Amino acid sequence: MRVAMIGTGYVGLVSGACFADFGHTVCCIDKDQTKIDGLKVGKMPIYEPGLEQLVAQNVREGRLSFAVEANEAVRNADAVFIAVGTPSRRGDGHADLSYVYAAAAEIADLMEGFTVVVTKSTVPVGTGDEIERIIRERRPDAQFAVVSNPEFLREGAAINDFKRPDRVVVGTNDDKARQVMTELYRPLNLNETLILFTSRRTSELIKYAANAFLAMKITFINEIADLCEAIDADVQQVAKGIGLDNRIGSKFLHAGPGYGGSCFPKDTLALVRTAADAGAPLQLIETTVKVNDTRKKAMAGKVADAMAGELKGKIIGVLGVTFKPNTDDMRDAPSLDIIPALQAMGATVQAFDPEGHEARQMLKDVDFKPGPYEAVEGADCVVIITEWDQFRALDLDRVKLLMNRPVIVDLRNIYRPDDMKIRGFQYTSVGRP
Template structure:
């Protein structure tokens, strides 16, 4: 099929590249000339495992252009995958990029084409786009569908090619047939399809993210309770996660969720609900708990450093909001770094992939590629992002170069006994009284 993808961010570029490897002819459109030049040279503009190789693999069927109308002129499917950030009021969703993309392709869209909204957008956005298309192209009956994405940064290619499910939101039989052709490779592999209305499909994405965020907020609260009760959060998570009604994923405590999706999507969902007179108490509570988590983690670090971080040198390991990405948007690690700087600490920061992006948002810190070098001369080390390389650190070597001996493991990557054997005063999350981990078993699911 001939496909036009508007937007070359995490969703648009991964979607376009994967579709090209499926045999479709894809043109990805963007207005960023520098990014287009990178892509034309086969260079991925951000870190996503496997994307660089995928771009090289699909280049024969994948091209890039700044001209939306030209790319859409012969397309059977036009996928809109642009940003939908929070609006300036901090409650609504800014649809300006999405609407601009629709307006850019509308004049050239073939009447038989299907416009697919992959950007996460509030319920009713598809209806508004359909109305806009009727105004711009009254002679055509262009179908509009919602096909939400469920891509995890760091696993986006696998999630696209081997998804848990695919959601088609449309009242058009033609649009559904086109979407089934577009995703034929996945459907032939037995991937389940949820075929529903456009408005329901829009809500599916928000509900999914809200539920995942709820699990994270829940286990964080349980971790805090474990520290009060001298119990082990990892064993609690194991004990409940083996129940198939609950599941083991998203049951690891941490400094809070971040990234470009969960924070904004919960706020947007709560705003939509309030606008319709149906406040979502759980969703609003989860969003507030995540904000409170940042303060609680800063307090935990401060207490571990003796109650005052002024003039303390603290190494923060991790800048990305999660491993296997260079995305620092709403990163809990950077929120902590900014708070520690504001409190008078000297912050040294390391990350395997996200240092360049972190430099642009945290100018007051020092940056190091090597985590051991980052920790040299520091009073404390904070593990903020669960990069595998941090789980494999030689703790004796790490401790040897430090001035102090405090290890604050906000991802529970290390066994408390091993940390103490290396000379550290260890603080984790939900590992016994105060998170000190005296009796942690570190039981893992087989």
């Protein structure tokens, strides 16, 4: 089938490359000429394991292309996906849908024949109705259907998530659109993937509800971690004990400095605003948002406690600044709260992250180092914020020799307290004795 993908951000580029790898003909479109020029020569605008190779292969085999102008791609498409950004709107927390509606207007002016217009972007309930209104107003004669098809991609594992998903959710009541969407995802039949067809509004809500639930689950275990520290219990054992209950499950029960990234912060906030506008407030999610915001800011206090409250003039080595490993995404990363707070208490920060290039513009007065051992050298305390694999098996004897003082604050519980004690470290973790 012929697919036009409007937007070459995280969702659009990964989805476009994967659809092309399924055998469809895909054109990814973006107004950013520099980004498109880079993609044409194999330069990825984001870091995602395996994406560069996947894009290169499908470009080479003629199934994937890139363009600034949408004209030809949209005119020829069986399905046009809207995969543009929906950031939180300044001032009120609602999702900013201006890019979505601009894409809808452009599609309306260009499409020919029956076209399925698919919202891949995460959008509030009712957005599909507005997209349909915009298109119908501009093209009363057009034959089209607006479909919701939310993404459930984890950064760092997005290609596998697209090709081997738990489920595919499609919101439409149009029979022709259903046929098109079924054909697009037909390659997943081999894996017996469930394609869940719902109404459009239900599909839009599923995405927000899923992210809000996972954010709530993370926040729950983080609060349990605080209780564990107060009563001398082990949050990892608690998580294992409750996670073995298949009604609860073990995923997203890892205590840490709070959630960040491109989805959970903005989606929980947008859902809260949507619910308030509908007169059905979601108090659990409202509390989740508040607790998570407070937690990220409080993590610097944990470092201060490990240093007996004395951070002025001290050197803090930070390992990991992206919001999670295997991504270069800095959106709402805990490091953006923790590092400035440490600096405000008088500390000097030196840091390393394998892919945290964007952090150099976002974090001021941080000495970025070329590797983990350079980041710990001369440090009075080392803080592990992101659990990159290369931090899991550091040469701890070397780390101890390089540090000014053997103090480690592990916000991801990578190491075992007993092992660290034997090696002579003053070690602080999250929710463990």
